[in-house]
Amino acid sequence: MKNKSKLINLSLTHIIMIIFLMMLLFPTFVMLSTSFKTFEGVLGWPPQWIPDDFQFVNYINVWIGDYQFYKPFLNSMIIAGSVGLLSLLLGTPAAYALSRYKFAGRKLFLFSVLATQMFSPVVLLVPLYKIVRSMGLINTFTSVIIGRSAFALPMVIWLLTGYLSNIPKDLEEAAMVDGCSLFKSLYKIILPLAGPGIATAGIYAFIMGWNDLMFSLTFINEAEMAPITLAMSDFVGKNVVYWHEMMAAAVISILPVAIMFSYIQKYLVKGLTSGAVKG
Amino acid sequence: MRKRYLPYLFIMPAVIFMLLIVAYPILLTFRSSLFHEVLIRPWEGVEFVGMDNFVTLIKNQEFWSSLQRTAIWTVSSVLGKTLIGLSIAILLNQKFKFRGIYRTLILIPWVTPQVVSAIIWRWVYNGEYGMLNYVLMRLGLINTGISWLGHKTTAFIAAVINDMWIGIPFMIVVFLSGLQGIPNELYEAAKVDGANRIQTLFKITLPQLKPVFLTATILSIIWTFNSFNIIWVLTKGGPVNATETLVIKTYKEAFGKFDIGMGSTYAVTTFILLMIFSLFYWRMFSEKDEI
Amino acid sequence: MMKKYFTIGLMLILISLITFNVLAEDKIVIKHMEPGDDAKLGYVHEFADAYMAKNPNVEIEIIEVGWGNIYQKMMSMAQAGTMPDVVYVGSRWIPVLAEMDAIQPLDNFMTEDKVNDYSDSLLNTANYKENQYGLPRAYSTKTLFYRTDLIDSPPETWEELVEVAKEVQANNEGMYGMGISGAKHVSTTSQFFNYLFQAGGKVFNEAGEPVLNSEEGVKALQFYVDLYREHKVTPNPVEYNREELPTLFSTGKIAMFVCGPWGKSIIGRQPENEETPYQTALLPKGEHRKSILVSDSYVMAKDAGQEAWDYLNYITNYNNQTYYDYEYGSVPVMKEAADSRRFQQDEFFKTFLDTIETGEPQPLPIVWETFEDILTDSIQAALMGDMTPQAALDQAVERIKSENIAPVK
Structure with missing residues (x-):
């Protein structure tokens, strides 16, 4: 009796999940399917899920052929990687302080961190543009990196604070009693324990950088330095929209991050737990 | 002695960085909102006009209709994300085979850059060649293709769906983590008391989830309110102004007309609205118990 | 300690990124x-x-x-x-x-x-x-692209344009007689201006004031809107800009459209081809034979x-x-x-x-983008049936005036 209801429950869960996933991944299927079509195949009716004239050449064209997408891909990697590093570098100490000390201004700081989320980056483009220009950073990766990091930082701090709060204070105190300096104990004890959390926060920031269009559109002038999102949006702006090649480009823009995510998926859930509950 | 300045030392780099890159531009925006400055009309000059821009804004019917549209946009999208996210999270919180695979697949929309997602959806929605029409026709739900982005209502719904699509994974992950934080003893106790599943859901799961719920929804509301890329790529605010939310409007003022004064006024107004709303929301939901 | 080196390392990376650009x-x-x-x-x-x-x-x-x-x-x-x-x-x-x-x-x-x-x-x-x-x-300049295998003689007047479009549409299933554009895109303005000029209308008068809502202007927009709403000979214009029409044409979804010479390269075939043979004709005339330059x-x-x-x-x-x-x-x-x-x-x-x-040359308002936004808004409103052409153009004129973007004389 009980087993039976459990079985029904389980199969119901699977059915709902599968239907949900089919709906959720519908655009993803369309993207994949289109990316293997010919131009004629794209505009045919009825559309085919698995194209008759299946071709892989779209990917080669996009990657190293006409479009040279490996360049924007590398640019995106540089930008997103630096955003991840910079956010962690700034965010980890701040999160450590928030999780370990009660100090005057702590609440104000936490509140300000939330408030920054209320200004859409779009809104700040004009003043940011002026700042970037006055710093002589127009047309540099640096401009995009610092811009994006500033907007990734609040969430990074939020995530990390939660993570670090979960690591017992006694550990580093014990280490310090043993004669370790504060920094040494941080480096030896805390960082390794917080590893998954730091990775999660870093990847969150990485994705923010990977996602960026607004800052690179505004600050970067040369096609050579364009990240993948900008290259994609230029792709759309041309007269003929080559959907098959565009979708191949889209797959390329999603794949690396998707692979990274599947690795940290477990930690991601844990990381957010502690962050959400304590934050 | 050391401990007193230590925390400040730790937060210093982040604070300085945020002050320079976020706070300073925000201040500049506040300042610009008090000036008349149109970059492409240098002959009109830069002039201090006090609250004039805000008066113009409040008197402008377009602002009010855009605000209303933004509210509908935010509420419908966040509601969808929350309900779907919560249901799926509850399902995934059970222990069963292949759970890991589901959890991984669910993250795909999240890792899709917003612009790229909008490009994909535009292709899905295409009235003549789009897969959506094809599938709906095959399922017998519609007879002829619908021009999804070509009508005001469908374009709005289409944009909401795209925005939900991007946002659902985050919701699932956050709720899932919240669910895992609920102590098992509570469920055991409920079982002993003979509570059924629905009762357990409303008496234990949801109340316990409240802090997570609050944080997740408020973040989602702020992000959705300010969502730009998806609408811009899908419709540019059209047809007519069916998808012209406040952010799109702000962008058009600041980067279409290069009217820095009015653009900043829109930005500041959006900020104030969100700020008031957040405080109110936080109050309303966390009145009784402390978080 | 390590952290310090890490910081320094990162800074070096950032600095080198900057210098690369100024070499x-x-x-x-x-x-x-x-x-x-x-x-x-x-x-x-x-x-x-x-x-x-x-x-x-x-x-x-x-x-x-x-x-x-x-x-x-x-x-x-x-x-x-x-x-x-x-x-x-x-x-x-x-x-x-x-x-x-x-x-x-x-x-x-x-x-x-x-x-x-x-x-x-x-x-x-x-x-x-x-x-x-x-x-x-x-x-x-813009001409009318038409399918030579489906249309014997290209339409000469507005009335013929509607007739021919209806006829082709009736004879070919799954095909629209024509394609016009109504997306938020610069081409929507120039597609509409052809009809405006043909009706004898103007965007700005000699003194530089907007006069889109003249009788001629309303007539032109009415005709443009009717192609979609009344005669139903075009796919939903709001979804397309002009540059997407050649693709609809080359896949056999439409039989006529108005475009510049680059239409050929977007179609991707020479006029004499097996699948979609086509040729160009002068734009059908309204009151006048006019086209936008x-x-x-x-x-x-x-x-x-x-x-x-x-x-x-x-x-x-x-x-x-x-x-x-x-x-x-x-x-x-x-x-x-x-x-x-x-x-x-x-x-x-x-x-x-x-x-x-x-x-007839394109009008030159001081700030084109705002002008374009105003005008496409109005054209879309009329195409959607939210406003009559008269009301839509009245609104456009009013907004052009309040934005102060009429050309300087």
């Missing part, structure tokens, strides 16, 4: 920004390469950008004082660039011979406040010097210009080229040349 080069670098599709950019590179081969001390740096992004990018650059030396722009942007002091008049650079290469009316499309700010690069121009940044001009002069010389026109498929820009047999003998091209005399 000085020995050669004279000319920056040239060009929007467009791959075919067009191909010719641009071809000319630049040829120029560099002749002038080894010069390096031409081509900044490629999509039409969808160029306006914002150009404006950001103009404000930052980093406007590229040579930029290809829609002539509609010349007023604003000139007012912002981002570009310079070319009068001092242009020799008499250079001036004589172009007709006066064409030079005027890139002239602002008596200064020649742009060198016209592409000049376009639009030009794109090269402009030079405020601080660009002689080297930039020499390059610009080279890529726009008679041979290169004419080669580009013919290969890429633009209406010939140079006076003499238009008369050459090469263009006259081509049936496809000849229609575009014949259209020139019916041409």
Whole structure:
């Protein structure tokens, strides 16, 4: 009796999940399917899920052929990687302080961190543009990196604070009693324990950088330095929209991050737990 | 002695960085909102006009209709994300085979850059060649293709769906983590008391989830309110102004007309609205118990 | 300790990223920004390469950008004082660039011979406040593309246009008689202006005031809207800009559309082909036979010097210009080229040349983008049936007035 209801429950869960996933991944299927079509195949009716004239050449064209997408891909990697590093570098100490000390201004700081989320980056483009220009950073990766990091930082701090709060204070105190300096104990004890959390926060920031269009559109002038999102949006702006090649480009823009995510998926859930509950 | 300045030392780099890159531009925006400055009309000059821009804004019917549209946009999208996210999270919180695979697949929309997602959806929605029409026709739900982005209502719904699509994974992950934080003893106790599943859901799961719920929804509301890329790529605010939310409007003022004064006024107004709303929301939901 | 090294390392990376960008080069670098599709950019590179081969001390740096992004990018650059030396722009942007002091008049650079290469009316499309700010690069008239296998004789008048469209549509399942554009895109304005001019209407009167909502204007918009709402001979215009119509045409979804000569390259086939044979015809006439004239121009940044001009002069010389026109498929820009047999003998091209005399130039409001936004809003409102054409155009006129963007006289 009980087993039976459990079985029904389980199969119901699977059915709902599968239907949900089919709906959720519908655009993803369309993207994949289109990316293997010919131009004629794209505009045919009825559309085919698995194209008759299946071709892989779209990917080669996009990657190293006409479009040279490996360049924007590398640019995106540089930008997103630096955003991840910079956010962690700034965010980890701040999160450590928030999780370990009660100090005057702590609440104000936490509140300000939330408030920054209320200004859409779009809104700040004009003043940011002026700042970037006055710093002589127009047309540099640096401009995009610092811009994006500033907007990734609040969430990074939020995530990390939660993570670090979960690591017992006694550990580093014990280490310090043993004669370790504060920094040494941080480096030896805390960082390794917080590893998954730091990775999660870093990847969150990485994705923010990977996602960026607004800052690179505004600050970067040369096609050579364009990240993948900008290259994609230029792709759309041309007269003929080559959907098959565009979708191949889209797959390329999603794949690396998707692979990274599947690795940290477990930690991601844990990381957010502690962050959400304590934050 | 050391401990007193230590925390400040730790937060210093982040604070300085945020002050320079976020706070300073925000201040500049506040300042610009008090000036008349149109970059492409240098002959009109830069002039201090006090609250004039805000008066113009409040008197402008377009602002009010855009605000209303933004509210509908935010509420419908966040509601969808929350309900779907919560249901799926509850399902995934059970222990069963292949759970890991589901959890991984669910993250795909999240890792899709917003612009790229909008490009994909535009292709899905295409009235003549789009897969959506094809599938709906095959399922017998519609007879002829619908021009999804070509009508005001469908374009709005289409944009909401795209925005939900991007946002659902985050919701699932956050709720899932919240669910895992609920102590098992509570469920055991409920079982002993003979509570059924629905009762357990409303008496234990949801109340316990409240802090997570609050944080997740408020973040989602702020992000959705300010969502730009998806609408811009899908419709540019059209047809007519069916998808012209406040952010799109702000962008058009600041980067279409290069009217820095009015653009900043829109930005500041959006900020104030969100700020008031957040405080109110936080109050309303966390009145009784402390978080 | 490690952390410190890590910080220093990261800083070094950041600093090196900055320096990479400012590394000085020995050669004279000319920056040239060009929007467009791959075919067009191909010719641009071809000319630049040829120029560099002749002038080894010069390096031409081509900044490629999509039409969808160029306006914002150009404006950001103009404000930052980093406007590229040579930029290809829609002539509609010349007023604003000139007012912002981002570009310079070319009068001092242009020799008499250079001036004589172009007709006066064409030079005027890139002239602002008596200064020649742009060198016209592409000049376009619009014609009616139609399927020769489905339509025996192209429609001559508005009434015939509707008739023919209905007929083709009735005889071919799954095909619309025609395609028009109504997306938020510059082409929606010029598609509508054809009918406006044909009805005898104007965008701005002699004094520079908006008069779109005249009786003629309303009649034109009514006709445009009726094609979709009343006669139902077009797919939903709001979903398409003009540049997407050739693709609908080449896949057999529509039988007619109005476009410039580049329609051929987007279709991707010659007029005589098996699948979708087509030809061009003069636009059907309303009260008048009229069509819109639009030009794109090269402009030079405020601080660009002689080297930039020499390059610009080279890529726009008679041979290169004419080669580009013919290969890429633009209406010939140079006076003499238009008369050459090469263009006259081509049936496809000849229609575009014949259209020139019916041409009426594009209006030049001070801030084009805002004007475009206002007008497409109104056209869409009428297409959606939210407003009558009269109300929609009244609204447009009112907004143009309140935004203060009517052209300066």
